[in-house]
Amino acid sequence: MSIVVAGAGIGGLTTALSLHAAGVGDVTVLEAAAAFRPLGVGLNILPNAVRELAELGLLEELSKVSVPTGSLGYYNRHGQLIWHEPRGRAAGYRWPQLSIHRGRLQAVLADAVRERLGPDAIVDDSRVEDFEQLPDGRVRVRHAAAGGASHTEADALIGADGIRSAVRAALHPAEGPPPWNGLIVWRGTTWASPFLDGHTMIIAGDDRRRAVVYPMSGPRPQDGAVLINWAVARAARPGETIETADWNRSVAPDEFLGDFTDLDFDWLDVPALIRTSDEAFIYPMVDRDPLPRWTHGAVTLLGDAAHAMYPMGSNGATQAIMDARVLARELALRPDPRAALAGYETARLSALTELHKSTRRRGPEVVIDLAHQRAPAGFRTADEVFPGTELHDISADFARLGGFDPDLVNHRASYSVDARTADAPTADVGTEALA
Template identity: 90%
Template sequence: MSIVVAGAGIGGLTTALSLHAAGVTDVTVLEAAAAFRPLGVGLNILPNAVRELDEIGLLDELSKASVPTGSLGYYNRHGQLIWHEPRGRAAGYRWPQLSIHRGRLQAVLADAVRERLGPDTIVADSRVAGFEELPDGRVRVQVRHTAAGGASHTDADALIGADGIRSAVRAALHPAEGPPPWNGLVVWRGTTWAPPFLDGHTMIIAGDDRRRAVVYPMSDPRPEDGAVLLNWAVARAARPGETIEAADWNRSVQPDEFLGDFADLDFDWLDVPALIRTSDEAFIYPMVDRDPLPRWTHGPVTLLGDAAHAMYPMGSNGATQSIMDARVLARELALGSDPRAALAGYEAARLTPLTELHKSTRRRGPEVVIDLAHQRAPEGFRTVQEVFPGTELRDISEDFARLGGFDPDLVNHRASLGVPAGARTEALA
């Protein structure tokens, strides 16, 4: 069985590694960039996805490049704690939650792909230009080589579109869709070396119903000064008439351009403006997603990760759900003799729950507690119980965990998504 994966991001690389682990080794990963370069800022991998990376033998390497997230705290714009919960192993999971620079995660995955599937598995300067279904049910993938000039094609049993929010594969399937819709929020992100805050393993989200700041550590302290690499992101509602260029995380801006909008988010335990001010660089991005699709799979072609279900960054589900997609897809392909049926089975398992999760992120997901706190007590509160009676906060958190498939009992006790040794041979017999 031959598989072409479009996109060498988190989802595409995990797909290649998962296929290899399941016994499918004829895999090519096409990357549109002229040179493979790990990019981005920080992200969190939830325990359900960390379990999957552990099962393909990457946890030790990833642990060297990340820090375990021990807790998550939501705060109002005055720095008052709304809700705090343990995360990862501290919450009873058998696997940690990891905070990591996206570039480091991508590098670990890419190195493993080259080592396990061969150095030529990832092919740069190769953007999908189109595809057609062949009479035998396979797919012919047209590839454009922009930097080198020219084009080529390759035939495969299946094409997996894991090429991000601006997916060329999705665009070919839905040519009238247009650009990703913007929800009116502007996001700035960056990284800064700074002293640890709180216990050194906490992720915080603070603000009100118009502004938000997210900060978490991604490294152990440096020996020379004790500083850690902090990921930060701040967002605010766009002003009337304010427009943002097309979604592109590579567009850098000077911190002075937006620092004033968040100048008051200076708390006793964390100075957010100082993090922004001392950042080496900052990137601007409109908060966009993709409208849910009624189907991802068309014969021998399917979508995965952001290409299938790009969501707002609420609840740390971007990379996590791409990894989960990859594992389910690889299992379906490895255990079936008909790739088209396998792609349909993958869609049947993933589309409905991801569509529901997507809807939740458009309602702010678990971060809605910050909106509610501001609406109910804009000047702050004496005790949070005055604002959130009973179990409301816990219910919001637990409901989102169930929706995202990372409830501790489910993660710890569900069956493995890995393919047992010999199972692929038996399926093909």
């Protein structure tokens, strides 16, 4: 079986590694960039996805370039704690949650692809532009190449080419650009002293502005500083627009710092992180409307190309990794690639659509909105604002939607397939397949 993967991002690379591990060896990853360069800022990989990377034999290498996230705290604009919960192994998972620079994660995945599938498995400067489904059930992929267009035939095409997916655009040519919710996000990284216990992710603000901050590295030997990811967001002002959804559009911190100067707490100075950042990027908070189907014959979508969501709840990279593992399993266990792609869609689409709807409602970050609406001047304790188990229930409901409830992650069947026999039983679909 031959597979073409469009896009050498996290989802595409994990797909290649998962297919190889399951015995599907003829895999080519077509990457649009002229030279493969790991880019971006930080992200969190939830334990359900870390489990999958561990089963691919990557956890040891990833642990060298990441921080195990021990807890998550939500705070109001005054720096008062709304809700705090353990994360990763501290929450009872058998696998950690990892805070990592996107470029470091992508580099680990790409190195593993080249080592296991061969140095030519990732083809740079090869943007997928279109495809044709052939009478024999295969697909012919047209992609740009040095000197002109080229064509590659395969048993299946996996569109893992991001929120501006060319594969998705070919399937839905009238869709248009990603819809914008009116929020602007600025993100960057800064080497700074650790805050709190050095393993905590915080989200702070009110119903208009938000800051997300977490460490992504251990301390530097020379000064003890750690690499910190920060992101701040606010609503756009009248007439303020961003033309393109491109995470690599750089911006000077002075252009937006003034909107966040009061997010300076006794335990963390957010403006100082922005002011001393190594890099800063601007991005409109966009997503994609849910699709009624991802799979069309021998072609399907994966990751952001299938279900791009707002960056709330750490589900972007996490769900792309989960897509890849479920898809590889289906392709390994079903002799008909088209049936395998349909099985993957059955396992993933419905649950991801519900998760997508939750992110549009701000996911678990809604507690910050509620805290501001109920107590804009602050409070002594969150119990004054949130009765009973309301906070716990909001968190637990999102974990269930995202498929990362600890019991489910720890005890569900593995998605790994024995590459020698490909005879592992097919896992149940539905909610379990989202885990």
